[in-house]
Amino acid sequence: MNYLKGIALMVLAVLSACTPTPDKCIIKGHVEAKEGKVLVYPYQEVQSQEEAEKLMYKADIIDGQFTIELDSVIACRTLYVQAENRVQPCEFISEPGYIKLIEKEGEWTVQETPLNQEFKELQTALNQKAYDALRYKKELSNEEKSIKKQYNTILWELLAKNPRSIPLSYLFQQQYWGADLAMLNKIIDGFSDEIHDTYYLNYLINRRDNEARSAIGNRAPQFSIQSLHNKEVSLATLKGKYVLIDFWASWCGPCRKEIPNLKNIYKAFHNQELQIISISTDGDKEAWLKAVEEENMPWVQVHDTKKISGSYNVTGIPHIVLISPEGIILDKNMHGDGIWEALEKEGFIKE
Numbered sequence: 269m270n271y272l273k274g275i276a277l278m279v280l281a282v283l284s285a286c287t288p289t290p291d292k293c294i295i296k297g298h299v300e301a302k303e304g305k306v307l308v309y310p311y312q313e314v315q316s317q318e319e320a321e322k323l324m325y326k327a328d329i330i331d332g333q334f335t336i337e338l339d340s341v342i343a344c345r346t347l348y349v350q351a352e353n354r355v356q357p358c359e360f361i362s363e364p365g366y367i368k369l370i371e372k373e374g375e376w377t378v379q380e381t382p383l384n385q386e387f388k389e390l391q392t393a394l395n396q397k398a399y400d401a402l403r404y405k406k407e408l409s410n411e412e413k414s415i416k417k418q419y420n421t422i423l424w425e426l427l428a429k430n431p432r433s434i435p436l437s438y439l440f441q442q443q444y445w446g447a448d449l450a451m452l453n454k455i456i457d458g459f460s461d462e463i464h465d466t467y468y469l470n471y472l473i474n475r476r477d478n479e480a481r482s483a484i485g486n487r488a489p490q491f492s493i494q495s496l497h498n499k500e501v502s503l504a505t506l507k508g509k510y511v512l513i514d515f516w517a518s519w520c521g522p523c524r525k526e527i528p529n530l531k532n533i534y535k536a537f538h539n540q541e542l543q544i545i546s547i548s549t550d551g552d553k554e555a556w557l558k559a560v561e562e563e564n565m566p567w568v569q570v571h572d573t574k575k576i577s578g579s580y581n582v583t584g585i586p587h588i589v590l591i592s593p594e595g596i597i598l599d600k601n602m603h604g605d606g607i608w609e610a611l612e613k614e615g616f617i618k619e
Contacts, residue, residue, distance in 0.1 A: 293338040293362040295347070297369040304329045304351025306336060311343035311362075311467070315573035316551025340364045342383065343467050344438045361387045361435055387435035394422050394439070424458075431460040437468040445475065446583035449483065452476035478581035484599060488591045489579035496560060496569040506543055508593045510614065512607070514546045515577055515587040518559035522603075523586040527563050529604060534567055536618045537611065541593070545570065549577050549585060590614075 297306065310323035327336035329351065338345070340363075347358045347369065358369055358376040361383045368379035378384050391397075399419045402412045423443065430436050440455055447455070456464070456472055463469055481489055488511075492502040503511065514530060516523035534544055544567035550556035551573060560569050580589060580600075589600040590610050599610040 290366065291364055292340050293364055294366050295334075295336045295338065295362075295369060296366060297334045297336070297347075297371070299329060299332055299334070299349055299351070299355060299371040300373075301329055301349060301351030301353055301355070302332050304349060306334050307348045307350065308336060308338060309346045309348065311341070311345050313574075314551070315549065319551065338362050341467055342434050344387075344435070360384055361438075383435060386433060387438075390426060390430075390433070390435055390439060393426060394419055427455075427458045431458060432463055434463055434466050434468070437463060437466060437472075441468040441471055444472070447475075449476065449479045452479060474578075475581060475583075478579055482580045482589075482597060482600070484597050486597055488589070488595050488597050489576075491572075491576045491579070493570050493572055493576065496557075496571070501545065501568055501570055503591070503595070507595060509541045509543050510593060510611075510616075511591040512542065512544045513580070513589040513591065514544060515549060515580070515582045515585050515589075516546060517548055517550045517585055518552070518555040519550070520585050524559070524563065526586045526588070526603065527565060529607065530567075531565070533607060533611070537616050538567075540616055542611070542616065544568070547572055547576055549573055549582070 295308070299306075306327050306329060308325040310320055312323060314320045314323065325336055325338055327334045329349070342361065342363050345360060345362050347360070349355045349371070355371050356374050356376065358371070358378065360367065360369065360378045361381075363381060363383050365381065366379075367381055367384070370377045378388070380388070395415065395418070398415050402408060402415065405412065408416070420443070423439065426433075426436055427440070437459060440459075444451060444455055452472055452475055456469065456476060459469055464473060480486075488503060490503050492500060492504070495501045512530070512533070514523075514526070516526070518524075530544060530546075533542075538544075546565060546567065546569050548556045548560075548569070548571045550559075550571065553571060556571050577587075580587070586603065587600070588602045588607060590598045590602065590607075592598050592614075598614065599606075602610055
């Protein structure tokens with residue numbers, strides 16, 4: 269009998285070894301809801317609900333079970349359940365192969381694949397739940413300030429020990445996505461070259477490269493795009509004039525509060541060879557058109573959700589850039605009186 273059991277175990281081991289790992293990420297889940305849907309949201313940056321819908325993965329829950337097949341990209345994803353007894357979202361690291369997700373009493377258990385085990389250990393070391401609870405809180409107690417400070421300290425300590433960690437690269441991208449050039453270089457240099465082509469390091473590298481290209485004193489990235497009135501708007505054709513580029517969106521309160529200031533600047537300096545171009549980053553084109561009509565801005569209006577703002581490394585709006593007649597970036601990320609001061613340095617005199 270022992271001999272036969274040994275043979276059986278050997279056969280199972282061989283069969284298991286011969287089973288190929290899928291080249292996609294296949295999620296097998298169990299939830300307490302008997303029926304409904306599961307949604308896996310995009311890990312990529314999206315600019316609209318329509319874009320999110322295109323990149324989203326969906327599956328039906330049948331008798332509390334679901335299977336959903338994702339692409340092979342190693343990334344942090346969030347899964348939601350649409351059912352009468354809704355459950356908490358589940359965050360996990362996708363990777364080629366099979367991953368089990370189990371929900372019980374509103375709590376998730378993620379099968380501890382190597383990357384998800386690593387992710388869990390990093391979050392525990394960082395006290396991630398406590399940090400997330402106060403990440404966007406404005407008024408902090410001394411204890412909460414200590415948690416935030418400790419989080420960053422531990423994050424860098426973890427990088428020194430885990431330079432090949434893809435889950436850690438996600439946590440750095442979340443924390444420093446809008447960092448300056450020096451900080452981006454420090455982060456990128458801290459990670460091993462072996463993972464520079466993974467999603468989050470590649471994201472930060474692109475941010476770094478765009479920040480370097482769009483630094484003050486460099487030549488402004490060129491673009492050509494159709495305006496609201498279907499006219500070609502090209503930075504090259506404006507050579508010889510000063511240009512203010514205003515990155516904004518209809519939903520952005522501070523952006524719209526800046527418009528009266530830009531109108532005063534336009535009125536004061538438009539006859540002194542100053543052009544303004546407003547570039548909307550709205551995901552909802554109809555909302556942009558409505559806002560343009562409401563604001564009645566007399567300068568060029570264009571709509572571009574990613575390409576131009578990406579090349580200028582726009583990480584927050586309003587983001588206003590001043591370009592010289594020679595096409596050089598003179599100043600950027602200006603607001604209010606700062607725009608007037610930058611123009612005065614260039615010899616613009618209010619009549």
